[in-house]
Amino acid sequence: xxxxxxxxxxxAKDAGTCRECYEEASETEEELKREIEELKAKVNFxxxxxxxxxxxxxxxxxxxxxVVLVAVDADSGNPVANSAPxxxxxxxxASRSPVFRAMLETEMEESLSGTIKLSDVSYDALRAFVxxxxxxxxxxxxxxxxxxxxxADKYEVKHLKTYCEKFLxxxxxxxxxxxxxxxxxxxxxxxxxxxxxxxxxxxxxKLSKREEYLELVEKDPRLIVEIYEAYLSKQVNTAAAATTxxxxxxDDKVNIASATGSRVPTFLV
Amino acid sequence: xxxxxxxxxxxAKDAGTCRECYEEASETEEELKREIEELKAKVNFxxxxxxxxxxxxxxxxxxxxxVVLVAVDADSGNPVANSAPxxxxxxxxASRSPVFRAMLETEMEESLSGTIKLSDVSYDALRAFVxxxxxxxxxxxxxxxxxxxxxADKYEVKHLKTYCEKFLxxxxxxxxxxxxxxxxxxxxxxxxxxxxxxxxxxxxxKLSKREEYLELVEKDPRLIVEIYEAYLSKQVNTAAAATTxxxxxxDDKVNIASATGSRVPTFLV
Numbered sequence: 312x313x314x315x316x317x318x319x320x321x322x323a324k325d326a327g328t329c330r331e332c333y334e335e336a337s338e339t340e341e342e343l344k345r346e347i348e349e350l351k352a353k354v355n356f357x358x359x360x361x362x363x364x365x366x367x368x369x370x371x372x373x374x375x376x377x378v379v380l381v382a383v384d385a386d387s388g389n390p391v392a393n394s395a396p397x398x399x400x401x402x403x404x405a406s407r408s409p410v411f412r413a414m415l416e417t418e419m420e421e422s423l424s425g426t427i428k429l430s431d432v433s434y435d436a437l438r439a440f441v442x443x444x445x446x447x448x449x450x451x452x453x454x455x456x457x458x459x460x461x462x463a464d465k466y467e468v469k470h471l472k473t474y475c476e477k478f479l480x481x482x483x484x485x486x487x488x489x490x491x492x493x494x495x496x497x498x499x500x501x502x503x504x505x506x507x508x509x510x511x512x513x514x515x516x517k518l519s520k521r522e523e524y525l526e527l528v529e530k531d532p533r534l535i536v537e538i539y540e541a542y543l544s545k546q547v548n549t550a551a552a553a554t555t556x557x558x559x560x561x562d563d564k565v566n567i568a569s570a571t572g573s574r575v576p577t578f579l580v
Numbered sequence: 581x582x583x584x585x586x587x588x589x590x591x592a593k594d595a596g597t598c599r600e601c602y603e604e605a606s607e608t609e610e611e612l613k614r615e616i617e618e619l620k621a622k623v624n625f626x627x628x629x630x631x632x633x634x635x636x637x638x639x640x641x642x643x644x645x646x647v648v649l650v651a652v653d654a655d656s657g658n659p660v661a662n663s664a665p666x667x668x669x670x671x672x673x674a675s676r677s678p679v680f681r682a683m684l685e686t687e688m689e690e691s692l693s694g695t696i697k698l699s700d701v702s703y704d705a706l707r708a709f710v711x712x713x714x715x716x717x718x719x720x721x722x723x724x725x726x727x728x729x730x731x732a733d734k735y736e737v738k739h740l741k742t743y744c745e746k747f748l749x750x751x752x753x754x755x756x757x758x759x760x761x762x763x764x765x766x767x768x769x770x771x772x773x774x775x776x777x778x779x780x781x782x783x784x785x786k787l788s789k790r791e792e793y794l795e796l797v798e799k800d801p802r803l804i805v806e807i808y809e810a811y812l813s814k815q816v817n818t819a820a821a822a823t824t825x826x827x828x829x830x831d832d833k834v835n836i837a838s839a840t841g842s843r844v845p846t847f848l849v
Contacts, residue, residue: 327602350619356739357626435616470625
């Protein structure tokens, strides 16, 4: 037969779908593509242009700001070096973050002065943060993803948090998984936490040799305890699954160590 | 063979794709669905809640208004019966419409008073219009689609105009196509105009008998002229296509009337 899609001939054993299903699938694909185009147009319509947005527009859609955000030093309260106030609109900030909303729509200092001070943030991260609140777009590298995740957690901007987590998960490697795990814990990033933990659990035999491990045992031993608890729980589940599989042969006594093989670290055997 | 999708057996003549192409298509479909989910989350993040939005929210995301829109009688300038001021945010209006932007971000009356008066609009249409500027959503019937298209044209909100045009095009029937054509012309709705014109051109033999035709000849004869011009141009194109098809037999002299058959109205034969 000849494939209607790639036009190459194939044997019966390599057959895929009948023609009707192929045509249906093609229609579905077209419909999905149309839906994507419509959603993209909607995103473009709903997007704001931040007052500092440098891109050229079809007409100048950036709005007159009525509030500024300033990156300040946590101790002195003075603006950080090489920074400038970042202009924004109260309506946008309040719509995107319940924390900004509380600041701006009550009689708090920020609302009255029209200035919001943020500490522990660089000027670049602050600009990228404000821009994301307007456009739902950010250009991430490892540093920026971490900085924006911290801001997203603090100001409760869920959409940005998910975006940063996805980026950081895509970059996860075993060598840095403990640092990511600790970072995720500190900033309530549950998706990143799960992904980092899963990578750590797959490499338990190497865990205790890592420098970051020793540091974390000193600094925050509860986090290390949680790793071991998760590991034990995983072993019990693996054993239970093995029991279910082999229960028909009445071999219930599964040895946890043998079920998980050579990956069991010394302390458990 | 057995179709891997519908699981039914089929003959070689009904064969569709090979298995490899089927698997690729399935992956593509999954990717498109993921992209749709991401875009929907983005739309949800970028959407504002209008001050009058009645829906319950995860937290109250509606913003404190700083401007009101009022539906007024064109002659008296007084608010229309059973209406109330519709609260909104300058930043949202200015971001969505260059017309509102010009009103609100210069020293015009509307900017100073915080009140925008709109004439020739019902209270319901005004509320739906403002709600669309916040959410990119509207519940349309024929009347509302026309009312919102008029506002979208006046205030240059392209996304809403396209949305209303699509709805009206989906409802087009021959019996009302002349009215739609005239309406589209009046409010610069080029997609609706093209669709209505195409339907009219397919029914030219019945055109001059319609009451709306006679009315339009009186009221705006240029519009009727444009229909006949389009009809003639279509005939010429059809004839040219027929010429190309038959040119190998050197039969260049194609009779326009015979090429288009019985649909040619009396005035042209």
